[in-house]
Amino acid sequence: MGDGGKSKAITPDEIKAATHAGFDGGGSGVLISRNYSEAELRNLRAVGEVLKERGLWE
Numbered sequence: 001m002g003d004g005g006k007s008k009a010i011t012p013d014e015i016k017a018a019t020h021a022g023f024d025g026g027g028s029g030v031l032i033s034r035n036y037s038e039a040e041l042r043n044l045r046a047v048g049e050v051l052k053e054r055g056l057w058e
């Protein structure tokens with residue numbers, strides 16, 4: 001999500017924090033990427049770590 005300003009690379013730590021925040025806020029799932037080609041493997045891995053930490057994925 002952006003504000004129309006200058007963009008920056010998103011780190012795995014930011015991805016993990018955002019994924020936790022979504023679930024903590026009552027979310028029932030996550031949209032990882034609009035297209036797989038847009039996703040960075042390090043950030044996909046970060047989402048997987050959160051899902052595993054929460055017992056949502058083995």
